[in-house]
Amino acid sequence: MSLEELRERRAWSQADLARAAGVSVTTVTAVEAGTTRPQRGTLRRLAAALELEAAELAPYLTGRGAALAERLRQSAGTRGCEIPDCPDPHLARGWCLRHYARWRKYGDPLAWARAVAKPKSPSKRRTPEQRFWARVSKQEGGCWRWTGGVDRHGSGRFCRVDKREEKAHRVAYSLAHGPLVPEQVLANRCGTHACVNPEHWDVSSREDIGRRNFGWKGKRDAG
16 A cells, blocks of 8 residues: 555545645655655654554655655664653664764753853943933033933923933933922023023923013923
């Protein structure tokens, strides 16, 4: 009986066997014709799909596939690899070809399985605070000038991690004295809109700033 007949007894087409074994239809065709030497894993998948052992496929194969299956059949009752859960036959030093090759290359048959993960290099990404202070230039007169982007009034703009922009002097004041609520505004004491020195800004209200600057100027000085 050939592999084709064994397949047809199950009323399977080549596509059915290929799907059950997880291989291509071309592989099934070549194994049935005996024109190619299949890999051991291919033979095991075909045998599992047909509810057989890989060595039991020998009588059903021809050509180069039959030679490999016959060797598997002959080695089925021989000594196996001493590595737990390894189904391959013994080659040397108690190991199969795969584990013996790893011992020859790495000095350990389980070197591949025991590969040590490389330690992660420390992150070079700066924190939001580091990004903020990197854009601050302290001047001799006491002002801390913002060197990043500014709005049309000259006040600094800082982009947070969530891509939300905020006035730079409010960020500096929050870092120094705690967070501000949205209703709180800051009044500038030094007259430099690009200054982010927390000591040059006071918590105030828009009404107080408006009265101090005669109305319209308060809109520009409030932050």
